[in-house]
Amino acid sequence: MESEHPHPAGLISSQPIYKGRVVDLSLDRVVLPNGNETDLEMIRHPGAAVVLPIETGEDGVEYALLVRQYRYAADGWLLEVPGGKLDGPEDPEVCARRELEEEIGYEAGELIALGSILTTPGFTDERIWLYLGRELKPTRGGPALEDDEVLEVERVRLSEAVSRAIDGDIIDAKTVAALLRAAAMLGI
Secondary structure (H helix, E strand, C coil), rough: CCCCCCCCCEEEEEEEECCCCEEEEEEEECCCCCCCCCCCEEEEEEEEEEEEEEEECCCCEEEEEEEEEEHHHHCEEEECCCCEEECCCCHHHHHHHHHHHHHHHHEEEEEEEEEEEEEECCCCCCCCEEEEEEEEECCCCCCCCCCCCCCEECCCCCCCCHHHHHCCCCHHHHHHHHHHHHHHHHHH
């Protein structure tokens, strides 16, 4: 059986446009699987990792510790899982643990991988690794935010957070994905 796309796809050339602190932009000349050549704007990102931290309250109910964070690109505040950009070739689990400590001042005794997502594959290679954090313990120093981070921690019933993701009240894609994958894993 012959493939309907016999041409190998790939990069022909890449012209750097901008090199930034978070992303790099280039204009790539590529060949597509159908043999067509085209120019594509490409944003390269080192990747990120996030954690859905869950604690069991004194009432026996599971709560998600989320962050309400100001996002300039979204023109306002979003409810999100804590997380951040990988530092170079950093292991995603190491990044997830660091960001959990920096953003909400906790460490997780157990970190469960929930896979990864591609955020917007039409123009970026950004991949975000998702984790579920359990057995939470506060760290000695508490949160240590960077200059460009404006956020506060919100404790939300896990079942409510999942419902809010399904209903469209929580719209941050990485948070929606982490909540729904965790809900599927936990049978919520």
